[in-house]
Amino acid sequence: MRFLNRSSWRSTQISGRLARVAQMLLVACVVCFSVGATDPQARFNDLGHKMMCTCGCGQVLLECNHVGCTVSGGMRDELTAGLATGMNDSLILQSFVQKYGATVLAAPTTEGFDLVAWIMPFLVSAVALVGTILLVRNWAKNQPQIVHAGPDGKVRPPGIGVEMRERIRRETEMD
Amino acid sequence: MAAFGSFALLIGLALAAYNLFAGGIALRLLAVGGPARISPERLAETARRAGIGGFAAITAAAFALSWSVFHNDFSIEYIVEHSNIALPAPYKFAALWSGQEGSLLLWAWLLAAYGFVLRLTHKSDVKLHAYAGTILAGVQVFFLLLLNFAAPPFSLVRGGIAPADGNGLNPLLQYPEMVIHPPMLYLGYVGFTVPFAFALGALMMRYPGEKWIHITRRWTMFTWMFLTIGIFLGMHWAYAVLGWGGYWGWDPVENASVMPWLTGTAFLHSVMMQEKRGMMKSWNVWLIFVTFMLSILGTLLTRAGLVSSVHAFAQSSIGNWFVAFLVVIAVVCIFTYVLQRDHLKSEHRVESLVSRESSFLFNNLVLLAACFTILWGTLFPVLSEYVEGTKTTLSGAYYSHIAIPIGVFLLLLTGVGPLLAWRASSFKSLRRNFILPGIAFLVTAVVLIAVGLRPWADEGVFYSLMTFSLAVAVATAVASEFLRGAAVVHRQTGKNYLESTVLLVRRSTRRYGGYLVHFGVVIIFIGFAGYAFNRSAESPMATGDKIEIGPYTLVNLGNTQESNPNYDSEFSLLDVYQNGKKVLDQPMAPEKRVYAVNGQPQTMVANHSTMRWDLYVVYEGRDSTTGLPIIKAFLNPLVMWIWVGLVVVVFGTLVALVPSLSPARATVAVPVPKSGSMAAVVGVTGGGD
Numbered sequence: 001m002r003f004l005n006r007s008s009w010r011s012t013q014i015s016g017r018l019a020r021v022a023q024m025l026l027v028a029c030v031v032c033f034s035v036g037a038t039d040p041q042a043r044f045n046d047l048g049h050k051m052m053c054t055c056g057c058g059q060v061l062l063e064c065n066h067v068g069c070t071v072s073g074g075m076r077d078e079l080t081a082g083l084a085t086g087m088n089d090s091l092i093l094q095s096f097v098q099k100y101g102a103t104v105l106a107a108p109t110t111e112g113f114d115l116v117a118w119i120m121p122f123l124v125s126a127v128a129l130v131g132t133i134l135l136v137r138n139w140a141k142n143q144p145q146i147v148h149a150g151p152d153g154k155v156r157p158p159g160i161g162v163e164m165r166e167r168i169r170r171e172t173e174m175d
Numbered sequence: 176m177a178a179f180g181s182f183a184l185l186i187g188l189a190l191a192a193y194n195l196f197a198g199g200i201a202l203r204l205l206a207v208g209g210p211a212r213i214s215p216e217r218l219a220e221t222a223r224r225a226g227i228g229g230f231a232a233i234t235a236a237a238f239a240l241s242w243s244v245f246h247n248d249f250s251i252e253y254i255v256e257h258s259n260i261a262l263p264a265p266y267k268f269a270a271l272w273s274g275q276e277g278s279l280l281l282w283a284w285l286l287a288a289y290g291f292v293l294r295l296t297h298k299s300d301v302k303l304h305a306y307a308g309t310i311l312a313g314v315q316v317f318f319l320l321l322l323n324f325a326a327p328p329f330s331l332v333r334g335g336i337a338p339a340d341g342n343g344l345n346p347l348l349q350y351p352e353m354v355i356h357p358p359m360l361y362l363g364y365v366g367f368t369v370p371f372a373f374a375l376g377a378l379m380m381r382y383p384g385e386k387w388i389h390i391t392r393r394w395t396m397f398t399w400m401f402l403t404i405g406i407f408l409g410m411h412w413a414y415a416v417l418g419w420g421g422y423w424g425w426d427p428v429e430n431a432s433v434m435p436w437l438t439g440t441a442f443l444h445s446v447m448m449q450e451k452r453g454m455m456k457s458w459n460v461w462l463i464f465v466t467f468m469l470s471i472l473g474t475l476l477t478r479a480g481l482v483s484s485v486h487a488f489a490q491s492s493i494g495n496w497f498v499a500f501l502v503v504i505a506v507v508c509i510f511t512y513v514l515q516r517d518h519l520k521s522e523h524r525v526e527s528l529v530s531r532e533s534s535f536l537f538n539n540l541v542l543l544a545a546c547f548t549i550l551w552g553t554l555f556p557v558l559s560e561y562v563e564g565t566k567t568t569l570s571g572a573y574y575s576h577i578a579i580p581i582g583v584f585l586l587l588l589t590g591v592g593p594l595l596a597w598r599a600s601s602f603k604s605l606r607r608n609f610i611l612p613g614i615a616f617l618v619t620a621v622v623l624i625a626v627g628l629r630p631w632a633d634e635g636v637f638y639s640l641m642t643f644s645l646a647v648a649v650a651t652a653v654a655s656e657f658l659r660g661a662a663v664v665h666r667q668t669g670k671n672y673l674e675s676t677v678l679l680v681r682r683s684t685r686r687y688g689g690y691l692v693h694f695g696v697v698i699i700f701i702g703f704a705g706y707a708f709n710r711s712a713e714s715p716m717a718t719g720d721k722i723e724i725g726p727y728t729l730v731n732l733g734n735t736q737e738s739n740p741n742y743d744s745e746f747s748l749l750d751v752y753q754n755g756k757k758v759l760d761q762p763m764a765p766e767k768r769v770y771a772v773n774g775q776p777q778t779m780v781a782n783h784s785t786m787r788w789d790l791y792v793v794y795e796g797r798d799s800t801t802g803l804p805i806i807k808a809f810l811n812p813l814v815m816w817i818w819v820g821l822v823v824v825v826f827g828t829l830v831a832l833v834p835s836l837s838p839a840r841a842t843v844a845v846p847v848p849k850s851g852s853m854a855a856v857v858g859v860t861g862g863g864d
Contacts, residue, residue, distance in 0.1 A: 042632060042633075045633065049572065050572065052570070060570075060572065063711075106570050106571075106572035106573075107569065107570060107572040107573040107576065108555075108567050108569065108573065112563070113559060113562050113563050113567075114559070114567060117551070117552070117555050117559075117567070117569065117573070118576075118577075120551055121544065121547060121548040121551055121552075121577050122577075124544065124547050125540075125544040125547075125548075125581075128540050128543070128544060129537075129540060132536055132537065132540055133528065136525045136527075136528050136533055136536065137528065139524035139525050140524075140525065140527050140528065142524075
């Protein structure tokens with residue numbers, strides 16, 4: 001049977017609560033991003049921000065509104081037409097790449113080597129995050145225990161009680 | 176003057192080389208002991224004095240270049256390329272760092288100036304300063320080799336015949352901030368050499384104790400502050416001059432300046448763990464090594480043309496020098512670390528996931544993840560060209576998708592970290608510390624959704640909502656820390672709350688200065704969050720025409736042209752109305768300049784800035800069919816908050832740099848039994864950190 005001391009129990013309880021809060025936040029995020037995802041206006045907005053205007057202004061398609069641009073209006077119409085035909089987002093983007101070349105995309109594609117551009121930062125962050133959590137947990141588990149032994153060799157309770165230790169910690173906590 | 180400048184640079188190189196070799200030999204003799212023909216202490220002292228002399232030599236070279244610019248000495252090629260007779264005086268001064276050779280000279284001069292201060296203050300720890308001074312001399316030798324042989328600023332014009340006038344300064348650089356933005360940035364970049372030198376020196380000499388950390392931390396804070404100012408001045412310059420309505424374009428050179436800032440920020444946080452608990456020693460040493468290497472990498476990116484950038488004016492072939500230098504630094508760091516790593520054993524380990532130490536670890540993790548993301552994005556075009564044969568350029572959209580979530584998480588940690596206790600946080604203390612910020616977060620989110628923000632409709636709005644809510648939560652957390660501390664001081668001293676707060680800050684400047692910096696960061700993030708709500712409108716405008724944007728109506732009073740010896744300009748005069756009332760006494764005057772000397776155009780933005788938003792107006796040029804000026808107006812919410820936040824960050828850093836009040840001491844007479852005449856002196860701690 002495994003007994004948890006008071007601080008371990010507390011820390012387990014805190015970890016459990018934190019995990020629940022994290023789960024709730026994750027669900028909230030998923031809901032926020034899911035609602036409205038199929039709305040044609042939202043899709044137009046989303047796709048329009050994934051492409052660049054090819055007139056040479058260097059702006060995102062829906063941001064390009066300079067006078068005399070002969071390209072962005074036509075591209076927006078093509079986007080609206082693509083959405084009306086019922087094509088999915090990927091096919092619409094592909095049709096634009098076929099017509100205007102890969103430079104029409106505001107960000108790398110999610111295929112081939114371009115996929116690495118997206119994955120790498122998240123992969124490195126995730127590995128570092130998991131590694132750090134495991135390391136800290138391992139450190140926390142393997143803390144050296146201080147044992148107070150009396151003259152007869154029997155283990156004695158520490159000289160300072162839990163309350164006193166809490167008070168010392170509180171009162172010496174400066175930074 | 177060219178000969179004088181060149182000679183001064185040669186002398187500077189000789190002195191730096193002497194400092195490096197004599198200092199190195201002296202330190203080796205001190206380390207191994209044994210008999211020597213010359214006392215190592217005396218040799219080290221001559222090396223130190225050579226370093227001071229080097230500062231004088233490089234100052235003379237910098238003076239020679241400035242003098243030549245002001246006297247229009249067009250026999251020097253650099254001055255032909257970067258100045259002309261009609262150039263206003265402040266920009267002649269700025270010509271020193273507007274080209275490659277000049278900016279390298281500025282780097283060398285600032286490094287020499289930092290070294291000068293370091294060598295003058297050597298008495299606080301002679302041996303450590305000797306190590307740091309020698310390492311600094313090694314870096315100085317590299318830059319002086321470049322200046323003497325690869326990029327000499329005093330090269331004479333080809334053919335030996337000086338032209339009557341120069342080509343002038345790049346118009347983009349003819350803006351007041353250009354006079355101070357590069358020096359600030361360089362003070363930051365170059366400044367990181369000093370903590371690097373101390374860290375490497377302390378590791379080489381197996382420095383006992385943590386004193387080097389105290390010295391390094393102050394230098395790092397100082398240089399971090401300048402780098403922060405430099406980066407934000409650059410943002411403001413881009414905002415005011417480039418005329419595209421934004422302040423950050425994820426240009427490789429902008430990215431290069433942020434990377435050492437991120438690792439330097441990580442160091443400033445994690446070093447507290449070493450000071451408090453003797454932890455993370457290897458980590459801290461590597462953070463400062465990497466920060467310095469990233470400063471050099473930034474210079475490499477600016478100089479080598481490795482990636483395309485708006486800073487292309489600084490490209491050249493000296494990239495190979497920087498690559499070689501980076502390799503040398505990496506080898507020296509790795510070699511020293513491997514030899515001395517047993518000296519960096521941690522005294523303690525993190526005891527709980529929910530503790531101040533853990534929050535620092537995660538803070539470091541997020542900062543380094545952000546740094547890696549930016550480095551990855553910056554170098555990806557090079558990688559994709561190598562792998563696929565085509566350069567895939569990553570635009571702002573890529574960084575927005577990746578860097579914004581990281582930034583929001585960082586903001587969260589800014590609030591969470593200071594609320595956690597060292598070692599482990601009890602549930603009770605968590606509840607006590609987090610309840611108010613948690614409520615503030617939820618209330619803000621609900622209120623913002625109630626007033627019309629729809630986080631599910633747009634990713635940008637979602638992140639803005641998160642940022643606003645977190646910002647209020649973090650500000651609440653910071654304010655509650657101040658209030659709680661002030662209440663304790665109020666109870667102790669009976670002073671009013673304002674005086675108690677001031678005393679509280681003075682007792683622990685570093686802690687509360689840090690909180691002020693966090694508060695400044697919160698304000699900056701609020702400014703960033705406004706970006707999601709930017710609007711713009713554009714139209715050709717004849718006299719009397721109007722543009723509507725947000726609550727404003729811009730009415731064109733007329734279009735005018737002006738000329739002076741430096742440039743010709745065209746501009747429109749626009750009255751601004753809000754609800755039928757005139758908002759500004761003077762009309763706005765967006766302008767387009769064309770410089771006489773090289774025919775290059777430049778946009779001068781007209782900006783009416785308030786805490787709510789900026790009305791940012793650009794004169795884009797003339798419509799090719801109608802000949803009318805095209806005016807583009809942007810309404811950029813909350814931009815002012817970014818600049819206000821910077822001021823708060825700088826103020827907080829300055830507060831943190833001020834030493835805390837010394838612990839108060841009182842003499843208390845204690846009657847001692849038997850003798851009855853003696854008094855024991857008891858020290859009473861009154862504060863400090």
